[in-house]
Amino acid sequence: MKREPNAKEPMGRRAAISPLTVRRLSLYLRCLDHLAAEGVTTVSSRQLGDALGLTAAQVRKDLAQFGQFGRPGVGCHIADLAGRLRGIFGTDRRWELALVGVGSLGRALLRYRGFRDKGFHISAAFDTAAGKVGRKYGEVVVQRMSRLASVVAEKGIRLAVLTVPAAAAQDVADQLCRAGIRGILNFAPANLNVPEGVTVVPVDMAAQIEQLSYFVNSPNRA
Amino acid sequence: MKREPNAKEPMGRRAAISPLTVRRLSLYLRCLDHLAAEGVTTVSSRQLGDALGLTAAQVRKDLAQFGQFGRPGVGCHIADLAGRLRGIFGTDRRWELALVGVGSLGRALLRYRGFRDKGFHISAAFDTAAGKVGRKYGEVVVQRMSRLASVVAEKGIRLAVLTVPAAAAQDVADQLCRAGIRGILNFAPANLNVPEGVTVVPVDMAAQIEQLSYFVNSPNRA
DNA sequence: AACTGTGAAGCCATTCACAGCT
């Protein structure tokens, strides 16, 4: 995972957006959906910021990168903005996922509703353990690893969830990349090396609880 | 083993460290443990940086905040540095955790080895569902929520793992804070309001897969 | 009056470059 100097290339009409901004966009969308469920139709940047602990200017700057939303004096139309954000994320369509590693975490994710609600459907699961192959968890039957490439091709799967032990992670990631996967949600505590064009988003829960104990441990509070 | 604090700050009180740095410290520690397991005893900032996709200068700046490590011409002694990092995180001692919400994700975390390996032990679990109370998952028996405060006090629990549905998250967080919890690892897709002195670290998997699809979807590579 | 969108300023984080140690 090497960070290139990020040359400013004019390709595509979207300029590169910082990962920090992308993370906040998710928060905005969650908040908008929440408001919409309550019947609210309009929201100001200040309201959004207050709900999330951000400044109103930050919210406006983030959203401004994608064009003009809300009208002065009124605010943003929630449904419009939410739809637009979904378009940006690509969650206005359905995504098929492959999951590799059917341990306890993998099984939990096979049943996790949070993915389905956003349009992400785990439609194939793989494991090396013979005892697991053939078993059905949630909706999918576990298959052997040798079927990975053909299933990925057949179902047009572009994203994978990686829930194998750290020691196996790089090897499995290589297989996923060869199979044509474009993105990996990596739960293994390992840094993955992937070719250009494949994105890895790490979900390192061990690191996150470490952060928690750091902040609880340390005397400084902001 | 002479430590030379060099009078940056008196050792007792640490200056506030940016969350970005804290996240990288976790990566350093993981990498150091990995190297140590291979029998390596010394590492340079360049090697560490290369392994993680960071510059050598970044690594040195991050570590310099905590004093002097490695010797010029040699590098850092891995065991020393790792031990020091564990001290910073507080993972050189044992932590007791309470888990609230024994759904599929909660059950998976009750068995998750990644926490135990870092010294975090889930020693109590709670749920509102009568059907789950009394059942044993992994090592712990699920208890009813009304017992939360007394168990937390009794076992000296300071951290909690929150795996309840979003709609219940704030209410449960309030209960946790009243019970004296100091930190919450929040898996619920909701922004929690907590009093001063309580830390929340969000683990929003839905947002993370949204990020993944954004980067796969968008033309610009990072 | 309320709110947006945006240049400019301010602040923080990263990288550079080099003196100094082993």
Place this chain on the structure above:
DNA sequence: AGCTGTGAATGGCTTCACAGTT
């Protein structure tokens, strides 16, 4: 030589402040 620790420079992110719109 090889490496660290650190001031200086750079670059990026956030906040400020205000002109402009409804």
